[in-house]
Amino acid sequence: MDTTSIVTRTRELLVEHYVFPDVAAQLDAFLAGRTDHYATATTPEELGKLVTEDLQSVNGDRHLRLKHHVDEVPEGDDAASEHQIRREFDLAMGGVPGLRRLTGGVAHLELAPYLFPVGMCADVVAAAFTLVSRAEALIIDLRRNRGGDPHTVALVCGHLLAEPTHLNTMYHREDESYHQFWSSPVVPGARFDPAKPVYVLTSAATFSAAEELSYDLQQLKRATIVGETTGGGAHPRRGFTVHPHLEATIPTARAINPVSGTNWELVGVRPDIAVPADEALDRAHREALAELDRRGGDSPSLAEARRALARLCC
CATH class of the missing domain: 3.90.226.10 (2-enoyl-CoA Hydratase; Chain A, domain 1)
Structure with missing residues (x-):
């Protein structure tokens, strides 16, 4: 698991897409200083929890997550959600x-x-x-x-x-x-x-x-x-696959x-x-x-x- 690449990509998506640009800038700076904290994660699930806690630390937006999926999800925007929806329908x-x-x-x-x-x-x-x-x-x-x-x-x-x-x-x-x-x-x-x-x-x-x-x-x-x-x-x-088991929402x-x-x-x-x-x-x-x-x-x-x-x- 390349923790640095996953977090970097999540930060890029946050800055590019989050509906509140000012909050995105605050979170980007915060996540950039948490490298050592994220390095303690040994599994994608652990990393997802750590990053999600930080993503929701400024304004409590519960849609803002690094979401872990047990099953592998395909590449592409919203691919993880579409996969889950088809399975549950x-x-x-x-x-x-x-x-x-x-x-x-x-x-x-x-x-x-x-x-x-x-x-x-x-x-x-x-x-x-x-x-x-x-x-x-x-x-x-x-x-x-x-x-x-x-x-x-x-x-x-x-x-x-x-x-x-x-x-x-x-x-x-x-x-x-x-x-x-x-x-x-x-x-x-x-x-x-x-x-x-x-x-x-x-x-x-x-x-x-x-x-x-x-x-x-x-x-x-x-x-x-x-x-x-x-x-x-x-x-x-929107959801973005940043790892086979992690989706940045x-x-x-x-x-x-x-x-x-x-x-x-x-x-x-x-x-x-x-x-x-x-x-x-x-x-x-x-x-x-x-x-x-x-x-x-x-x-x-x-x-x-x-x-x-x-x-x-x-």
């Missing part, structure tokens, strides 16, 4: 590992472990929303979701919103451009009725694009967030929400209803049943919701 049922009907006509839809790229998962998302469109209320479970594609965030939001809506803007350092993300006016499959209640479950492990989905829906007041404050990663990143952009004017970096997405993650589903279900009861109606599902709510409250 089928294992996770295309990103929808769980979908079921709860009592009272409430649907529980889990999206995990990633919001996979649209080209991979659009048909899976469409099928899932076609099924849950018949529910009276929807619980989207992001407690095990570690991130993914902002275009997939826009796709999911398109299934929940009545009209095209500005969700997020990304500022890109490389060309100093701004890229807006909007929900789509047309979605594959069925749209979930925009008048029906939506709840999103979060945990401390919810990260990156999954946080954006939570944050966008919260800012638009389209969903109630239930669970824990999320991890706090709002800077989309460098954030190259930052999110700007059109409602708040800011994002969830470091602070995370704060839930509307704060409960431990393992209690979030039960709490959201109770909230959904209570909301359906308040709205009234005489459908079989709503009658079932009232009976379920009565049992839960006793």
